Structures are given as C-alpha cells and as structure tokens.
Amino acid sequence: MVIQSKRRRVLPGFGLSMGYTLIYLSFIVLIPIAVLFVKASTISFSEFWEIVTDKRVMDSYKLTFYTSFLAAVVNAIFGTLIAWVLVRYHFYGKRFVDALVDLPFALPTAVAGIALTAIYAPNGWIGQYFEEFGIKIAYTQIGIMIALTFIGFPFVVRSVQPVLQDLDRQYEEAAATLGASSSQIFFKIILPSIIPSVLTGFALAFARALGEYGSVVFIAGNMPMKTEIVPLLIITKLEQYDYSGAAVIAAVMLVISFLLLFLINFWQWRTARKHQVS
Numbered sequence: 169m170v171i172q173s174k175r176r177r178v179l180p181g182f183g184l185s186m187g188y189t190l191i192y193l194s195f196i197v198l199i200p201i202a203v204l205f206v207k208a209s210t211i212s213f214s215e216f217w218e219i220v221t222d223k224r225v226m227d228s229y230k231l232t233f234y235t236s237f238l239a240a241v242v243n244a245i246f247g248t249l250i251a252w253v254l255v256r257y258h259f260y261g262k263r264f265v266d267a268l269v270d271l272p273f274a275l276p277t278a279v280a281g282i283a284l285t286a287i288y289a290p291n292g293w294i295g296q297y298f299e300e301f302g303i304k305i306a307y308t309q310i311g312i313m314i315a316l317t318f319i320g321f322p323f324v325v326r327s328v329q330p331v332l333q334d335l336d337r338q339y340e341e342a343a344a345t346l347g348a349s350s351s352q353i354f355f356k357i358i359l360p361s362i363i364p365s366v367l368t369g370f371a372l373a374f375a376r377a378l379g380e381y382g383s384v385v386f387i388a389g390n391m392p393m394k395t396e397i398v399p400l401l402i403i404t405k406l407e408q409y410d411y412s413g414a415a416v417i418a419a420v421m422l423v424i425s426f427l428l429l430f431l432i433n434f435w436q437w438r439t440a441r442k443h444q445v446s
Contacts, residue, residue: 201422207415219416227393228401229421233428235309235397236377239316244370247324248362254325255332269326272319277382284315285387307389312397315384316377323376324369331365367436371429378425 288295288305305311343353381399388395405414
C-alpha cells in the first residue's frame with residue numbers, strides 16, 4: 169500500500185488563503201481604484217479631454233514625471249554606492265550610518281519638507297551660498313528633485329544591500345587571480361548580479377516620488393505651470409469641490425504610472441532571466 173504524504177501547511181488550504189487574499193486586496197486596492205475610475209466616468213468624453221489637455225494639467229504631469237524620473241536615477245546611482253560602502257567596508261559609526269538610511273521612512277514628509285526648505289531657501293544654511301552665484305534651489309524644479317531624492321533613496325539602498333551581502337566573493341577572487349582588473353570585476357561579475365535589485369529600487373523610488381506631496385509642497389513654491397506637481401493640483405481641485413476633475417487627473421496619473429512601472433518591472437524580469445541563463 170502506497171501512503172501519500174501530505175505537505176503540512178502553516179496556513180489553511182489554498183482556497184481559504186486565496187479567498188482572504190482577494191478580499192483584502194479588494195478592499196485595500198481594487199475597490200478604491202475602481203471607485204476612482206467610476207467617478208472619472210461621470211463626465212462626458214469632451215469634458216474629460218478638456219481637463220486632461222489643459223496646459224496647467226499637462227505641465228504638472230511633465231514636471232511630476234520628469235523630476236520623479238531624475239530623482240530615481242540619482243537614487244539608483246548613489247543608493248547603490250551607499251549600499252556598497254555599508255556592505256564592503258567597516259568603519260567607525262557604520263551602524264549609525266546604516267540607521268540613517270531609514271530616516272526618510274520614519275520622518276513625517278511635512279517635517280522633511282520644512283527642513284529642506286529651511287536649508288535650501290535663499291537665506292538658508294546651504295541655499296545662501298548658491299544664491300551668491302545666482303543659483304536658486306528652493307521654489308524651483310531643483311528643490312523638487314532634492315525632496316524626491318530624499319524620500320526615495322532608502323528604497324534603492326535596502327534593495328541592493330542584501331544582494332551585495334549574499335554575493336559570493338569567491339568569483340571576484342578567482343577573477344582577480346586570473347588577472348582581471350577592478351573595473352572588469354565590477355562590470356563583468358558584480359554589476360550583472362545586482363542590476364535586478366537596482367532596478368527594483370529604482371522602480372520603488374520612482375513610484376514613491378510620483379505620489380509624494382508632503383515633502384514637496386513646501387519647497388516647490390507651487391507656482392502653476394512652473395513648480396506645481398500633480399498631487400498638489402489634485403488637492404487644489406478637491407478644495408474647489410471639483411471632484412470629477414480631481415478624479416480624472418488622478419485616473420490618468422494612475423494609468424501612466426502603472427504602464428511605466430510595468431515596463432520597468434518587465435525590464436527587470438528580462439534582465440534577471442538573462443543573468444540566470446548566462
């Protein structure tokens with residue numbers, strides 16, 4: 169007689185677990201998103217198109233995606249560098265520096281925005297020195313990018329750091345023994361291994377920047393068609409009781425963000441698969 173062994177499961181069976189998962193996702197994610205699109209559909213297509221193609225709205229979209237993308241790129245570069253230093257080097261105060269990485273997670277975004285504005289304002293600690301050369305940081309696109317970089321860099325560091333910690337050093341040692349230079353070791357061995365995690369951190373930082381409001385609203389200056397981001401424009405519409413207009417702007421923002429994140433994740437999947445095959 170053959171006795172079939174059953175795998176023990178910590179959680180209940182697939183049906184029950186899947187049911188709870190779908191219910192939870194429905195209430196937290198799917199239903200709010202569906203209501204957003206339902207609210208946006210209450211107006212005619214001509215009104216929808218008029219709202220979306222308005223110059224003020226278009227400029228807000230361009231500014232939001234442009235600064236969010238640049239901030240994510242900066243975070244991808246320097247976040248990887250910070251993760252490398254934290255993993256590969258030992259120095260006094262390393263644990264303190266490692267804890268500082270998570271500060272943007274714990275710090276209220278409004279507090280971060282006020283602090284950044286005080287520092288980079290024309291009379292601020294840092295801004296005053298740039299002001300002497302005619303460079304204005306606060307209340308410009310530069311200030312927006314700095315705020316978005318501040319709130320996004322922990323995502324890259326925490327995505328890359330565990331991968332670097334688990335990276336087997338014997339491949340690097342073998343390559344060095346065979347005469348490979350430091351740059352060859354990095355670009356041929358290390359970089360292909362961490363690229364998927366860098367892309368993950370980039371996607372997370374980019375997504376976080378797209379919806380950021382608290383840290384940007386103070387340092388941006390909020391000038392229409394110049395330094396007005398999409399979340400602020402949505403808040404403005406809500407304050408004017410234009411709920412349909414706010415829903416339309418948010419729906420378009422959601423669709424574009426989803427498509428961009430889908431492309432980034434697809435690129436990450438292709439890169440990881442290519443690395444596994446090779």
